[in-house]
Amino acid sequence: AQTVTQSQPEMSVQEAETVTLSCTYDTSENNYYLFWYKQPPSRQMILVIRQEAYKQQNATENRFSVNFQKAAKSFSLKISDSQLGDTAMYFCAFTKGPAYGGSQGNLIFGKGTKLSVKP
Amino acid sequence: GAVVSQHPSRVICKSGTSVKIECRSLDFQATTMFWYRQFPKQSLMLMATSNEGSKATYEQGVEKDKFLINHASLTLSTLTVTSAHPEDSSFYICSARDRDSPRRSTDTQYFGPGTRLTVL
Numbered sequence A: 001a002q003t004v005t006q007s008q009p010e011m012s013v014q015e016a017e018t019v020t021l022s023c024t025y026d027t028s029e030n031n032y033y034l035f036w037y038k039q040p041p042s043r044q045m046i047l048v049i050r051q052e053a054y055k056q057q058n059a060t061e062n063r064f065s066v067n068f069q070k071a072a073k074s075f076s077l078k079i080s081d082s083q084l085g086d087t088a089m090y091f092c093a094f095t096k097g098p099a100y101g102g103s104q105g106n107l108i109f110g111k112g113t114k115l116s117v118k119p
Numbered sequence B: 001g002a003v004v005s006q007h008p009s010r011v012i013c014k015s016g017t018s019v020k021i022e023c024r025s026l027d028f029q030a031t032t033m034f035w036y037r038q039f040p041k042q043s044l045m046l047m048a049t050s051n052e053g054s055k056a057t058y059e060q061g062v063e064k065d066k067f068l069i070n071h072a073s074l075t076l077s078t079l080t081v082t083s084a085h086p087e088d089s090s091f092y093i094c095s096a097r098d099r100d101s102p103r104r105s106t107d108t109q110y111f112g113p114g115t116r117l118t119v120l
Helices: none
Strands: A003-005 A010-014 A019-021 A024-026 A032-039 A046-052 A064-069 A074-079 A088-096 A113-118 B004-007 B010-013 B019-025 B030-038 B044-051 B067-073 B076-081 B090-098 B109-111 B115-119
Touching: A003 A088, A010 A019, A019 A113, A024 A074, A032 A064, A032 A074, A046 A064, A046 A074, A074 A088, B004 B090, B010 B019, B019 B030, B019 B090, B019 B115, B030 B067, B030 B076, B044 B067, B076 B090
Parallel strands: A010 A113, B010 B115
Antiparallel strands: A003 A024, A019 A074, A032 A046, A032 A088, A064 A074, A088 A113, B004 B019, B019 B076, B030 B044, B030 B090, B067 B076, B090 B109, B090 B115
C-alpha cells in the first residue's frame, strides 16, 4: 500500500523569504505521479505543481519548485519569495499511473502542512 | 481551463432528510470523478470513485446505501446523503479527472470548491 507522510504539521515564513515543505512517500510502483495541492482558507483545493516519476528533471512553476529524490522517495516543495497569499494548508499527494494503464487515479494525501506567511 | 463546480456550496438540513450535491466539470469531460470528505483541520478522505455509466467504487467503511453516487454523464456526478444525521455534517469535496485532453495531464485531479453540509 502507498503512504504519504508530511512530517511538519505547521510552518511559518517571513514574507519574501524561502520555505521548504517536506514530503516522503512509500510505494513499490515504478510509474507514478506526485502532486502538491494548496488549500487556502476558502478551502478550494488548488494544484500547485505536478511531477512525473519517470522524469528526472524537477518540476517548476514560477515561484514553486520541487526537489524530487526518487531513490529516497522524497518530494519536497520550495516556495521562493513567499507572499501573504501563499498562506494555506499544503497537501502532498501520490497517484499510480498512467491513467490508460487502468489506474483509477486515486490520490493518496498526506496529512498536510499549515503554512503561515508573516508580513 | 479545468474548472469544476459544486452545488450547493452550503446546505443545512434536518436530521432524516436527504441532500443531493452536484459536481460538474465545466470545460472538460471527466473520465472519473471522486468524492472526498474532509473534517476540520484534517486531510481529505476518499469516499468513492465513480466512472461515467458504471457503479461507483466505495472505499472501505463508506456505506454505499447512505452515500448514493450517480455519474450519469461525462460532466456530472451527484452525491446524495440519504437520511442524514448530525454525524454526517462535514465538508464534501469532489474532483474530476480529465478524459483525454492533449493539453492537460490525464492523471491530474481538479477539485470543486466543496460543499459544507450541516445536519441539525
